[in-house]
Amino acid sequence: MNQIKVLAPMAGITDGTFCKNMLKHGFDMVTLGGYNADPHTESAGREILSRGRLEFDINEEELVEHIDRQTSLIKDQGFWNGLISVNLRSVTPEPIITISKLKNVDVVEINAHCRQPEITKLGCGQELLKKTIFLENFTKEVVQKAKSQVSVKIRTNVSDVDDIEISKTIEKANADYLHVDAMNPGFDTADYDLIKNIRGETNLFIIGNNSIKDIESARKMLSSGADGISIARAAINGTLPFDLSKI
Numbered sequence: 001m002n003q004i005k006v007l008a009p010m011a012g013i014t015d016g017t018f019c020k021n022m023l024k025h026g027f028d029m030v031t032l033g034g035y036n037a038d039p040h041t042e043s044a045g046r047e048i049l050s051r052g053r054l055e056f057d058i059n060e061e062e063l064v065e066h067i068d069r070q071t072s073l074i075k076d077q078g079f080w081n082g083l084i085s086v087n088l089r090s091v092t093p094e095p096i097i098t099i100s101k102l103k104n105v106d107v108v109e110i111n112a113h114c115r116q117p118e119i120t121k122l123g124c125g126q127e128l129l130k131k132t133i134f135l136e137n138f139t140k141e142v143v144q145k146a147k148s149q150v151s152v153k154i155r156t157n158v159s160d161v162d163d164i165e166i167s168k169t170i171e172k173a174n175a176d177y178l179h180v181d182a183m184n185p186g187f188d189t190a191d192y193d194l195i196k197n198i199r200g201e202t203n204l205f206i207i208g209n210n211s212i213k214d215i216e217s218a219r220k221m222l223s224s225g226a227d228g229i230s231i232a233r234a235a236i237n238g239t240l241p242f243d244l245s246k247i
């Protein structure tokens with residue numbers, strides 16, 4: 001599979017109905033979530049909601065059934081044979097492994113990206129980038145026990161984090177995809193040089209993300225060495241301002 005085009009996760013937005021409506025744009029993979037998959041992150045999600053940010057507020061006991069319903073909505077579109085990924089925040093690997101066993105889930109995505117303080121104080125989301133050994137063991141356990149493929153979503157240029165070391169850690173843990181939000185603080189373009197560096201240092205399947213809003217930015221991400229691109233904000237209104245097939 002080459003040059004995969006992915007709908008990136010947006011908490012509170014990318015549910016089954018949203019993803020289903022985006023299929024016509026030609027995505028090869030759509031991402032549900034991010035979901036809070038255990039009681040700790042679920043309660044953090046409620047705090048985030050209460051201060052006005054969007055979240056999916058699903059009870060932990062109902063999450064498996066909820067995701068099963070969302071994936072059915074998408075897969076029931078007979079014409080589409082792409083992949084469904086589910087972006088998950090969790091303190092431990094188990095809830096992620098459980099969700100990987102659902103029949104329509106093709107990829108579980110470990111969220112090492114969320115920077116909301118309610119999540120990072122649990123040692124989750126972006127905080128995982130600061131705990132290399134923990135992240136490696138966490139990812140290894142998911143890879144070993146999951147029934148689906150495994151992606152790890154990271155954010156770049158976080159202070160005190162070595163992005164190359166993190167990428168190598170995820171490669172060592174044998175994840176199928178590295179989903180990189182190549183955030184470049186102070187710029188409204190991705191850190192393409194960092195994508196080139198990760199490409200040079202690893203053999204990971206890289207899904208390059210951040211500020212892809214037209215054909216040019218998508219091509220630049222691919223020519224920097226990403227195997228695919230992903231799009232969030234440019235799709236937030238449920239449409240896409242450019243034609244994915246022209247990339």
Ligand SMILES: Cc1cc2nc3c(=O)[nH]c(=O)nc-3n(C[C@H](O)[C@H](O)[C@H](O)COP(=O)(O)O)c2cc1C
Nearest residue numbers: 008009010011033034113153181210211231232233
């Ligand atoms: C409203 C919103 C919610 C988001 N929620 C999540 C999330 O739950 N999990 C995650 O990994 N990334 C989340 N993201 C980050 C996006 O997936 C993406 O990495 C980021 O927006 C940069 O890509 P873009 O420039 O294409 O928007 C969210 C972004 C937005 C705008």
